[in-house]
Amino acid sequence: MAVVEREKLLEVKNLKKHFNVGKNAVLKAVDNVSFDIYKGETLGLVGESGCGKSTTGRTIIRLYEATGGNVTFEGKDVHGKKSRKDLKSFNRRMQMIFQDPYASLNPRMTIKDIIAEGIDIHGLAKNDKERMERVYELLETVGLNRAHASRYPHEFSGGQRQRIGIARALAVDPDFIIADEPISALDVSIQAQVVNLMMKLQKERGLTYLFIAHDLSMVKHISDRVGVMYLGNIVELAESDELYEEPLHPYTQALLSAIPVPDPEVERSRERIILEGDLPSPISPPSGCRFRTRCPHAMDVCASKEPKWLEAREGHWVACHLYDNELNTENKQQ
Amino acid sequence: MKNILELNNVNVSFHTFAGEVKAVRGVNLHLEKGESLAIVGESGSGKSVTSKSIMRLLPEKTSEIKEGEILFEGRDLTKLSNREMEKIRGSEISMIFQDPMTSLNPTMTVGKQIMEGLRKHQNLSKNEAKERAINLLKLVGIPNPELRINEYPHQFSGGMRQRVVIAIALACNPKVLIADEPTTALDVTIQAQILDLMRDLQQKTGTAIILITHDLGVVANLSQRVAVMYGGTIVETGTTDEVFYNPKHPYTWGLLSSMPKLNSADKELMAIPGTPPNLLNPPKGCPFAARCPYAMQVCVDNMPDVTDVTSTHKTACWLLDERAPQVEPPEAALVGGAR
Numbered sequence A: 001m002a003v004v005e006r007e008k009l010l011e012v013k014n015l016k017k018h019f020n021v022g023k024n025a026v027l028k029a030v031d032n033v034s035f036d037i038y039k040g041e042t043l044g045l046v047g048e049s050g051c052g053k054s055t056t057g058r059t060i061i062r063l064y065e066a067t068g069g070n071v072t073f074e075g076k077d078v079h080g081k082k083s084r085k086d087l088k089s090f091n092r093r094m095q096m097i098f099q100d101p102y103a104s105l106n107p108r109m110t111i112k113d114i115i116a117e118g119i120d121i122h123g124l125a126k127n128d129k130e131r132m133e134r135v136y137e138l139l140e141t142v143g144l145n146r147a148h149a150s151r152y153p154h155e156f157s158g159g160q161r162q163r164i165g166i167a168r169a170l171a172v173d174p175d176f177i178i179a180d181e182p183i184s185a186l187d188v189s190i191q192a193q194v195v196n197l198m199m200k201l202q203k204e205r206g207l208t209y210l211f212i213a214h215d216l217s218m219v220k221h222i223s224d225r226v227g228v229m230y231l232g233n234i235v236e237l238a239e240s241d242e243l244y245e246e247p248l249h250p251y252t253q254a255l256l257s258a259i260p261v262p263d264p265e266v267e268r269s270r271e272r273i274i275l276e277g278d279l280p281s282p283i284s285p286p287s288g289c290r291f292r293t294r295c296p297h298a299m300d301v302c303a304s305k306e307p308k309w310l311e312a313r314e315g316h317w318v319a320c321h322l323y324d325n326e327l328n329t330e331n332k333q334q
Numbered sequence B: 001m002k003n004i005l006e007l008n009n010v011n012v013s014f015h016t017f018a019g020e021v022k023a024v025r026g027v028n029l030h031l032e033k034g035e036s037l038a039i040v041g042e043s044g045s046g047k048s049v050t051s052k053s054i055m056r057l058l059p060e061k062t063s064e065i066k067e068g069e070i071l072f073e074g075r076d077l078t079k080l081s082n083r084e085m086e087k088i089r090g091s092e093i094s095m096i097f098q099d100p101m102t103s104l105n106p107t108m109t110v111g112k113q114i115m116e117g118l119r120k121h122q123n124l125s126k127n128e129a130k131e132r133a134i135n136l137l138k139l140v141g142i143p144n145p146e147l148r149i150n151e152y153p154h155q156f157s158g159g160m161r162q163r164v165v166i167a168i169a170l171a172c173n174p175k176v177l178i179a180d181e182p183t184t185a186l187d188v189t190i191q192a193q194i195l196d197l198m199r200d201l202q203q204k205t206g207t208a209i210i211l212i213t214h215d216l217g218v219v220a221n222l223s224q225r226v227a228v229m230y231g232g233t234i235v236e237t238g239t240t241d242e243v244f245y246n247p248k249h250p251y252t253w254g255l256l257s258s259m260p261k262l263n264s265a266d267k268e269l270m271a272i273p274g275t276p277p278n279l280l281n282p283p284k285g286c287p288f289a290a291r292c293p294y295a296m297q298v299c300v301d302n303m304p305d306v307t308d309v310t311s312t313h314k315t316a317c318w319l320l321d322e323r324a325p326q327v328e329p330p331e332a333a334l335v336g337g338a339r
């Protein structure tokens, strides 16, 4: 894959989202996160509960106002002041699918009204007939049928509800979809239905995805590149095969070694890196490298200096002092 | 006697406004001393109801064990009085639930909660119980247990709370430990710690474990035998190797092939179309027939018999009838070194 030729759709630079929690306490949910997303690709975002994945997604789509940094979409600043018209067009082109297929659909609305909400807001249908045509087409696209249009969410299973959520996002013909744990609440056999559907739609419509999840094998399956988050930082980013075959960051290494593989023989012979301790609080994260309190390779410098975001290999980025050549030569000279 | 626990033709129903929900329909299971058995299956397939029926933790007013026996060391638990059951629960058989917060009392110190069971079942003095509580916390890997027994659950992280729950469950050296999704609410790195701990404890204490999960990776990691549930019935059971490397039931094939494999090239996942059966009105034939790509007329009409593939491997599927056509499992269902 020739990375240079690809066109950037979204650029995230030094994104910060801090929450004020109680007296003088600030929770740095997202702190200096930078990455690009290319047109037509899927970028996966993984990491443990509370590391800031959802907050990153929600800040990008402006559900939260950023504390700092910037986001550009096709070269245009997303977070700066915008006219209503620009805002509306931006809202149409960027959509979000949520984790909980139960909570994210209004129980009192019929499926057709849920799906058509965006069509109405953006005036995408000239009349009622055209509106219904679009709804039917969308239902079929996601593997449901016309007869479902006038039913209510509670009459559907989890997987079907997630399809409705996808149809709703697709209704406004977006270019970019942020999918926040779209399959976590579903059974494996149903997860596969939804993932296959998302991949098919991407092919047909050239969609770009930010796919947030904590199931690392599913993320690898769907993503072209994967970013790993820890306590509000991105610690590693690479093409998915490369990341899974040669993880560089000690946290990524531990994370990958911790996933149980559905193969008894592999499990019996596998060496696992078991991390000591628990996730520190994001209100008072460790100084220097945030992972150092659990890192099996931590050095003195890790407590005093934040690691730089380095391109350790072509297209493979990591924030860890182990890969900082300057630092290592400095150390040797001392 | 090898089997410490035996379920024979267990049927459990719930009486609801909508009618009778036949949640568990004719389950046969056995657990040998010191072994670890996993129950896997789709959401709603009856895993939790089966395990709660063993513990007699089902709502008394709305549920009913309609048929069958549950033998613990030869005694039928379904026939015991509540008082007799009370003695067994928590001391001989104990259970861990998915959400560690709901199984801990937020208003009581962690130490008190561990000591409670000890004092109830084992007649220990306060000091003896305290000493044992400290040892248990040490056993499950909580640092500074002497100090931490005086803390409340909210002062512990999610992974540590689950360790406390395990400590409570193990307090009286139970012969059987039922763990219902013990790591589902936890992050992978913490899950790895807990699985490690459970494996270690099983070796040290010889407790037999029933592990309920929907994560086949966890099964491969921890269990010697597996039972696969679907629509309130057990459709396949065998040693972990048999079920992963030589699966016979189409639902097991579907389960194995809908999971992405970390080491395989990106193929389309094989999704199982459709949704599980409605247990208010369960199908009279094979519960999987409506979603099964190989279903024949007989599958719709009649419940398949259990066929012995080996002495340890059993499957309930019409494909194993000698009159049925030969069907090979899909390639996507072949795990790693499947032969």
Ligand SMILES: Nc1ncnc2c1ncn2[C@@H]1O[C@H](COP(=O)(O)OP(=O)(O)OP(=O)(O)O)[C@@H](O)[C@H]1O
Residues within 6 Å of the ligand: A019, A021, A027, A028, A029, A047, A048, A049, A050, A051, A052, A053, A054, A055, A056, A214, A282
């Ligand atoms: N509205 C809010 N106010 C205060 N703190 C918040 C808010 N939203 C999130 N947080 C905190 O920010 C941190 C990151 O949360 P976030 O929801 O982004 O995590 P996540 O990576 O999506 O986790 P999960 O896998 O559990 O969904 C957490 O510590 C969370 O408690």
Ligand SMILES: Nc1ncnc2c1ncn2[C@@H]1O[C@H](COP(=O)(O)OP(=O)(O)OP(=O)(O)O)[C@@H](O)[C@H]1O
Residues within 6 Å of the ligand: B014, B015, B016, B021, B023, B041, B042, B043, B044, B045, B046, B047, B048, B049, B050, B059, B062, B214, B279
């Ligand atoms: N108290 C109840 N009243 C009525 N029906 C119930 C009750 N508890 C469980 N059921 C039904 O019994 C069936 C089996 O439920 P069970 O909780 O055993 O599923 P499970 O296999 O544990 O699923 P999961 O993986 O989602 O935990 C389901 O159809 C469920 O709706």
Ligand code: SF4
Residues within 6 Å of the ligand: B249, B250, B251, B286, B287, B288, B289, B290, B292, B293, B294, B295, B296, B299, B304, B316, B317, B318, B319
């Ligand atoms: S009995 Fe029939 S329907 Fe059921 S799994 Fe076997 S082939 Fe499929």
Ligand SMILES: [Mg+2]
Residues within 6 Å of the ligand: A053, A054, A055, A180, A181
């Ligand atoms: Mg989240």
Ligand SMILES: [Mg+2]
Residues within 6 Å of the ligand: B047, B048, B049, B180
């Ligand atoms: Mg359950």
